[in-house]
Amino acid sequence: MTEAMYLDNPYLDLAEATVTAVGTDGGLYVDRSIFYPQGGGQPGDSGSIEWGTGFRTNIKNAIYSSDRSSILLVPEENQDLPEFGQTIIQHVDWARRHALMRMHTAMHLLSVVLPYPVTGGQVGIEEGRLDFDLPEGETVEKVSATEALNALIRADHAVTTEWITDAELAANPTLVKTMKVKPPTGAGRVRLVRIGTDIDLQPCGGTHVKSTGEIGEMHIAKIESKGRINRRVRLRFGPPAEAA
Ligand SMILES: [Zn+2]
Structure with a gap:
């Protein structure tokens, strides 16, 4: 289950979260998301995440899991990815x-x-x-x-x-x-x-x-x-x- 933080506060452009799973295609399941997942005629958010010792991973989209209980951050290709349990800092592309x-x-x-x-x-x-x-x-x-x-x-x-x-x-x-x-x-x-x-x-x-x-x-x-x-x-x- 992902807490949809954007619902109560759409103005959050920075927030901590924990990776709860990494999908086979690299999608990062998070416990809480300020990224809006695509749906209802609105595109998913893009942005980046910071983690570990100075790592930054670009996020190109956010989507729902197939059962819609969780939100996945979709990274751009060929980047280092955090692992299960990693604390990350989410940054939404605020201008967009x-x-x-x-x-x-x-x-x-x-x-x-x-x-x-x-x-x-x-x-x-x-x-x-x-x-x-x-x-x-x-x-x-x-x-x-x-x-x-x-x-x-x-x-x-x-x-x-x-x-x-x-x-x-x-x-x-x-x-x-x-x-x-x-x-x-x-x-x-x-x-x-x-x-x-x-x-x-x-x-x-x-x-x-x-x-x-x-x-x-x-x-x-x-x-x-x-x-x-x-x-x-x-x-x-x-x-x-x-x-x-
Ligand atoms: Zn609306």
């Missing part, structure tokens, strides 16, 4: 991770601006995309949607998390109605990410910034048709290129 946190949080806001069913998505360091099913005849206008998104960002709404049990969820059916995405049940409990008091509420296991102002200006770069009603909306940092 913070960009992913800003983009990920912006994508929650995009789902507020475009309140349509989301059919897919991917967070990236330069671009994030969400796929929406639009009602028949509905269109998305790039400039006005970008303006609405930036208004939500500038309002600097707090981003908070809360945990709910399957039983609590079952006892509060109205909660599901207020959420964009119905949380999965069966795992016992689920983490909800809330923006403002009631701007957005949805189950999510990713990493987010603590308030929307930290995202900074964003723009919708492109809207593509991916079928009769499906639209792929691409989000990028900063002002649109023509206005920059």
Whole structure:
């Protein structure tokens, strides 16, 4: 079992851990991880670990074990690796991770601006995309949607998390109605990410910034048709290129 430290504190970019196993492919199982393991449309973190007498090993990704109980740090090839029981110091590539946190949080806001069913998505360091099913005849206008998104960002709404049990969820059916995405049940409990008091509420296991102002200006770069009603909306940092 790996303690997922990034869940309670996504701002940790340095923390000690112990190697609990070394996989046959060199993956390092750790007892606690500040590296986010790839999943839920968000890439895994990269960075490095320090160990022993001055060793440093570059980490190119983090992933879940096949049963999802543990997190493995995936080293780059041809490096010295720590052994079972070794204490390590984890360093997350913070510039990259913070960009992913800003983009990920912006994508929650995009789902507020475009309140349509989301059919897919991917967070990236330069671009994030969400796929929406639009009602028949509905269109998305790039400039006005970008303006609405930036208004939500500038309002600097707090981003908070809360945990709910399957039983609590079952006892509060109205909660599901207020959420964009119905949380999965069966795992016992689920983490909800809330923006403002009631701007957005949805189950999510990713990493987010603590308030929307930290995202900074964003723009919708492109809207593509991916079928009769499906639209792929691409989000990028900063002002649109023509206005920059
Ligand atoms: Zn999220």
